[in-house]
Amino acid sequence: MSKDEIKVIPEPSLRRLVHYHHLVKDLIKCGAEEISSATIARELYLDSIQVRKDIQFTGIVGKPKRGYNAKELLAAIETVLNWNNTFQAFLVGCGKLGRAMLHYPNFTNYGLEFVAAFDVNPDMTDTRINGISVLHTEQLVKLAKRMHIHLGVITTPAEAAQEAADLMIEGGIEAIWNFAPSRLKVPENVIVENAQFSETLGVLTNKLKNIGR
Amino acid sequence: MSKDEIKVIPEPSLRRLVHYHHLVKDLIKCGAEEISSATIARELYLDSIQVRKDIQFTGIVGKPKRGYNAKELLAAIETVLNWNNTFQAFLVGCGKLGRAMLHYPNFTNYGLEFVAAFDVNPDMTDTRINGISVLHTEQLVKLAKRMHIHLGVITTPAEAAQEAADLMIEGGIEAIWNFAPSRLKVPENVIVENAQFSETLGVLTNKLKNIGR
DNA sequence: TAGATTGTTAATCGATTAACAATC
DNA sequence: TAGATTGTTAATCGATTAACAATC
Numbered sequence: 247m248s249k250d251e252i253k254v255i256p257e258p259s260l261r262r263l264v265h266y267h268h269l270v271k272d273l274i275k276c277g278a279e280e281i282s283s284a285t286i287a288r289e290l291y292l293d294s295i296q297v298r299k300d301i302q303f304t305g306i307v308g309k310p311k312r313g314y315n316a317k318e319l320l321a322a323i324e325t326v327l328n329w330n331n332t333f334q335a336f337l338v339g340c341g342k343l344g345r346a347m348l349h350y351p352n353f354t355n356y357g358l359e360f361v362a363a364f365d366v367n368p369d370m371t372d373t374r375i376n377g378i379s380v381l382h383t384e385q386l387v388k389l390a391k392r393m394h395i396h397l398g399v400i401t402t403p404a405e406a407a408q409e410a411a412d413l414m415i416e417g418g419i420e421a422i423w424n425f426a427p428s429r430l431k432v433p434e435n436v437i438v439e440n441a442q443f444s445e446t447l448g449v450l451t452n453k454l455k456n457i458g459r
Numbered sequence: 460m461s462k463d464e465i466k467v468i469p470e471p472s473l474r475r476l477v478h479y480h481h482l483v484k485d486l487i488k489c490g491a492e493e494i495s496s497a498t499i500a501r502e503l504y505l506d507s508i509q510v511r512k513d514i515q516f517t518g519i520v521g522k523p524k525r526g527y528n529a530k531e532l533l534a535a536i537e538t539v540l541n542w543n544n545t546f547q548a549f550l551v552g553c554g555k556l557g558r559a560m561l562h563y564p565n566f567t568n569y570g571l572e573f574v575a576a577f578d579v580n581p582d583m584t585d586t587r588i589n590g591i592s593v594l595h596t597e598q599l600v601k602l603a604k605r606m607h608i609h610l611g612v613i614t615t616p617a618e619a620a621q622e623a624a625d626l627m628i629e630g631g632i633e634a635i636w637n638f639a640p641s642r643l644k645v646p647e648n649v650i651v652e653n654a655q656f657s658e659t660l661g662v663l664t665n666k667l668k669n670i671g672r
Numbered sequence: 673t674a675g676a677t678t679g680t681t682a683a684t685c686g687a688t689t690a691a692c693a694a695t696c
Numbered sequence: 697t698a699g700a701t702t703g704t705t706a707a708t709c710g711a712t713t714a715a716c717a718a719t720c
Contacts, residue, residue, distance in 0.1 A: 254669075256687065257662055264661040268617070268640055282701065290642050295689060298702065310695045310701045328664040342559035349555045356657055357664045396667065404481070421667050423660065427481055429503050437670070439663035443654065444569055447636065448477040449470055450652035451541040451570045454609065454634050456467075457650070469711070495677065508713060511678065523677045523719045677720085684713070694703075 255326065259300045265290055266300070267323045274316050282313030329357040336395050336419070338410040339402030340365040340380055343425060347401060348375045358397065362389060366406070383413065390417025397421050404428040411438075468539065472513045478503055479513070480536045487529050495526030542570040549608050549632070551623040552615030553578040553593055556638060560614060561588045571610065575602060579619070596626065603630025610634050617641040624651075 255263075269289055273281055283301065287294035301314065304322035308314040324330045332354060337344055340363050347353075348360055364383045365371060371382040381389070389395075390413075398414040400407050400422060407426035414422060421437040424430055430438050468476075482502055486494055496514065500507035514527065517535035521527040537543045545567060550557055553576050560566075561573055577596045578584060584595040594602070602608075603626075611627035613620050613635060620639035627635060634650040637643055643651050 346555035346559040441659040446654040448540045
């Protein structure tokens with residue numbers, strides 16, 4: 247039981263691990279075979295102790311004096327982030343942002359594959375965006391059930407977000423990546439990760455206050 | 460001296476304040492005149508004590524038994540987030556995401572106004588996107604200086620992000636909102652706020668592991 | 673007045689940082 | 697061997713939560 251137990255990794259560590267992933271990938275591309283916590287810390291303006299702590303969550307061990315095996319480290323981070331699995335996903339809301347996301351070529355590297363998109367606008371339905379079918383939202387529940395979709399992405403306006411979430415949940419979707427600027431009400435067992443632009447923007451504009459003082 | 464000092468608000472509180480802002484705005488639209496911490500907590504699945512603590516950072520005081528004056532609360536949050544000022548901003552990288560952002564109509568509500576966009580692709584330069592001029596990146600430094608731009612948004616591919624940042628900094632830009640999946644190296648006095656999709660996605664896909672267990 | 677809600681002070685919890693032993 | 701780097705255990709720091717007094 248306790249062996250099968252999945253360690254819960256603190257969110258701050260998870261977020262840093264994403265950055266380590268980007269960096270380690272780059273370093274491997276440049277020929278690195280071993281990477282020390284000091285290197286990562288220097289590049290990302292962090293503390294090497296913190297980097298080591300984060301890496302410990304992945305379960306791999308490094309070699310004193312050498313650091314971590316680069317490929318092993320990359321693979322371990324991908325395992326933690328679950329990026330070596332691919333989740334099929336639905337996207338609701340084919341406005342500018344939704345379309346931009348459907349065109350983004352690299353989501354498969356991050357464990358995400360769009361298999362269908364939805365919109366309420368009849369002008370848009372039954373077209374294709376970057377090869378992905380756009381269907382009317384009415385069809386979402388049925389299709390999600392049939393295809394056993396686990397992940398939903400919401401790129402609708404704020405007003406439409408809760409309805410999109412409700413349909414996703416009815417269709418059995420368990421995790422929602424929400425870009426709409428509204429907080430979703432969902433049952434306890436459904437995971438919501440908010441990615442509103444306003445959140446990071448608010449932090450930034452607040453800090454702009456302190457500039458020049 | 461200590462009166463002019465700007466309180467540094469913890470980032471978790473800032474992020475929650477963004478959500479309070481969305482909610483309070485909605486509640487006012489529905490006619491609310493007074494809003495209690497308990498209401499906010501219930502709607503956003505938080506603890507009312509935490510909500511009160513966060514609101515205290517804005518400096519406003521509520522009335523026992525009534526709650527906070529809704530409009531006063533909204534205004535106070537906007538002041539903290541600096542959303543009642545408008546910062547003119549440059550955007551670099553007019554791909555799908557960049558274009559989507561230039562089309563987004565609500566950034567002025569969040570203190571942001573795009574005044575020019577830049578790209579290295581000559582096919583794109585000297586066109587307009589949503590009325591905003593797209594210029595060649597070469598012109599960025601000169602224009603940023605002339606127009607006293609404080610804020611830059613990077614929506615380039617990873618490889619081009621550092622160069623975009625360097626130009627912005629040379630042009631005197633003090634705060635960068637970075638969407639490219641790479642960590643920027645900047646001088647100490649420059650604020651960088653990362654908004655990579657991969658960050659929230661990594662947290663989400665990690666949590667997807669634990670589902671059904 | 674009674675009750676609900678705010679605001680403050682103290683306690684807890686978790687993440688970060690420090691110290692140091694282990695090891696290649 | 698000496699030195700650099702990992703990994704572990706302890707100390708610190710900051711954010712969250714609890715307890716309770718103040719007040720409308």
